[in-house]
Amino acid sequence: MSTRALIVDPSAPEHIGFGTLPEPVAGPGQVLIEVSHASLNYADLNNARNGRIPAGAPVGLDAAGIVLQAAADGSGPAAGSRVVLFADGAFAERVAVDTSAVAEVPDGVDPAQAAALPTAGLAALRSLRAAHTGPGKRVLVTGASGGVGRYAVRLASRAGAHVIASVGSLARGDGLAEAGADEVVVGLDDIREPVDIVVETVGGPHLVTAWRLLAPGGNLQSVGWTSGASAVFPPYATVGPPKTLTSYVNEFAAADDLAELVRLVADGGLVPEIGWRGSWERFAEAADALRSRRVAGKAVFDLPSHR
Incomplete structure (x- = not known):
């Protein structure tokens, strides 16, 4: 057989x-x-x-x-x-x-x-948890129209954060405000205030700009690299007030976190x-x-x- x-x-x-x-x-x-x-x-x-x-x-x-x-x-x-x-x-x-x-x-x-749920939901759940998302935090989600991004917007909003969803075009932003985004922006050029947390899924130049937007003490979770482009940091971009870039990978043995995700779906907290x-x-x-x-x-x- x-x-x-x-x-x-x-x-x-x-x-x-x-x-x-x-x-x-x-x-x-x-x-x-x-x-x-x-x-x-x-x-x-x-x-x-x-x-x-x-x-x-x-x-x-x-x-x-x-x-x-x-x-x-x-x-x-x-x-x-x-x-x-x-x-x-x-x-x-x-x-x-x-x-x-x-x-x-x-x-x-x-x-x-x-x-x-699994790959995208776990990446959003675990990266936001590692970055200590909570009330009052400004959270930037890049590539917010994708699987990880949409989950991250919902979960960060549910945690009480101010959520900025960055997308590639206005059309790609459909539904993100309803999902909990306080701001939906095209690209990153219009973000003026620093952010405390970045869930970064695009890589390349987006990663470099998101790092620049990160406030002192902030954390960038590098979850994906959908652009396939290189990230080139200008001189001294990583010299200054302390902030961190954390590489991310989905670990297996995820039964407990999977159970949390499906419970959130059952309760209407995650769609x-x-x-x-x-x-x-x-x-x-x-x-x-x-x-x-x-x-x-x-x-x-x-x-x-x-x-």
């Missing part, structure tokens, strides 16, 4: 194509999950090209589905539970993952919304925004839309049911 998956294929567009893998077998601390939905990230596209995921191996980090087999050691959710997961190789019909990588999805939360949705057969279309920045929020795949 085998399972169909999106795998690294250097001959395919984006180096990702369909293939078949041996049926996954769950270890003692793992659950076997039938995947119903998955969400595409820049990281998935980059991992297929940068060698992190070898040729023939499955790609993907974010998915939701149903537990087919509970963990033999008694940990994790029971068979039949609806779950969200954050783990390598998520773009497959069935996956075996550690129980530390999954959280149960509450009733009333659409599994497509749950699948849109996953899905800007593209379709069958995983349309992967190439979704990848092109994401690369071209035509997706506001997240791109979500529907996988066929075999039940």
